[in-house]
Amino acid sequence: MPTRNLWGRLWHMSRAAEAARMPAAERDGSDLGLAAFLRTLRRERKETGARLPLADLEVVVVDLETTGFSPDRGDAILSIGAVAMRGEQLLLGESFYSLVDPGRPIPPHVASLTGIRDEMVRTAPDPAAALQRFFQFVGDRPLVAHHSRHERQFFRAALWKHGRRRFSHRLLDTMLLVRLSGEVIGSSSLDALCAAHGIHISRRHHAYCDAVAAASLWGIYLGKAIRRGYTDLGEIYEELR
Secondary structure (H helix, E strand, O other): OOHHHHHHHHHHHHHHHHHHHOOHHHHOOOOHHHHHHHHHHHHHHHHHOOOOOHHHOEEEEEEEEEOOOOHHHOOOEEEEEEEEEEOOEEEEEEEEEEEOOOOOOOOHHHHHHHOOOHHHHOOOOOHHHHHHHHHHHHOOOOEEEOOOHHHHHHHHHHHHHOOOOOOOOOEEEHHHHHHHHOOOOOOOOHHHHHHHOOOOOOOOOOHHHHHHHHHHHHHHHHHHHHHOOOOOHHHHHHHHO
């Protein structure tokens, strides 16, 4: 088996095992951060009388490539990829990609898996600059990620380390909508779900390509929720809690 494929399988197994160890609420994206966000949505709807329809919900779907799984042990962000969405529609004209200088050597197996090598990040933005650019792109739109715990813990660690800032941005999980659908597809990995829905990932373990794939999933399951009669995220949260 080629080395790249072997490390890819090990990487997926590690992320799947990490997800399996999480509390169910966090795996499904219905953790305290999500709950707080949805409480805010309901309060805003009550105070303003305005509806927040899923069909017009604007989000930014993000994926990170990192040097490993443990920011508390020195692992760091290697690249950030993201694409904006409005409802079920991908806004490919509103996208973001940046390599990031992790400030440490890239492990050989990660370089093999991602294609990112030390010489490629020597002139890349440092984490503080890359994060500043990324959150300027995001603005006040909620973030979405697939199995979002990975992104959450690296954003938290990097923002604190490089600016003593807390990660307070709203971050949703694609698994919120997958769970709502009642579908059980393998390990619910990005690969399994994309294969089940005929979504081609043009370059696996490239942050932008993986973000586009996750966005495609979000759009599919958002459409399923809308066709089942859900109109906003608050209703979905009430159904799942």
